[in-house]
Amino acid sequence: LFQSQSPLDAGDPQTGRRVMTLELLNIELQLIEPWAAAGTFQAAAEGSRPGIAGAILRTDRARLLLPTWVSPGSQCVPDQAGAADVSLLLPGVPESTTAYEMTPSRLVPLRHKRVTGGMRVTFDEFALGSFVLLSQDPLIINRLSQRTTRIAPRAAQLERQLAEAKLQAVARVARRLPPRSTAARSAEFLAAARKDLQLCDGYLAAGNYSAASTHARRAARSLRVFQRACWDEAVAALGSPVATPGTTSF
Structure with a gap:
């Protein structure tokens, strides 16, 4: 529920x-x-x-x-x-x-x-x-x-769409971050995610849903690595992630 x-x-x-x-x-x-x-x-x-x-x-x-x-x-x-x-x-x-x-x-x-x-x-x-x-x-x-053969097409497509949505959200936040060391590397992580999404699209078109899922997950992982690195940097001097509302999420 x-x-x-x-x-x-x-x-x-x-x-x-x-x-x-x-x-x-x-x-x-x-x-x-x-x-x-x-x-x-x-x-x-x-x-x-x-x-x-x-x-x-x-x-x-x-x-x-x-x-x-x-x-x-x-x-x-x-x-x-x-x-x-x-x-x-x-x-x-x-x-x-x-x-x-x-x-x-x-x-x-x-x-x-x-x-x-x-x-x-x-x-x-x-x-x-x-x-x-x-x-x-x-x-x-x-x-x-x-069962996996039957549900794979929709599942892989959803993973791809969710990774794309995360990419757009992270890119919007990255443009607003101050030019600290982690934020300066945003282009590296965003490029890695885009590359995996391109590969995902190719595998979706070919009907290889297992490989498409793998690359969608890799794209999402690159974005999570960047999000977590930015967050770790932000909370390092605070002592607690709930010390300010700004660090309770990315």
């Missing part, structure tokens, strides 16, 4: 972003509905980097890992929430289990191995919104693969 004090059919950019975010969130919830509706908590997963963790939900025939990335100050401005070569240790997973990265745009095998304490799964490129399916049941794997 999402509560809003303003109509969701308004034409302003902020409302447009909310509507797209809610649609993408609903797509993700539909993908993991069996665990969201009837899953039970099994164990917590430990990440290879500070702030990265996860929760394992279990149903009768499969498990699902919900990764999280939480860092100090994320309630004001989120961290980059994405990185290369990230692993998580999953306790209590049967040896016969196979791990898959699952997003609304793809279901692909994930590197995993047995280690002391459970199973270690490794993302070549970690991003929030990536779930880990843990199962050895071919029927479940096939059903979820068909």
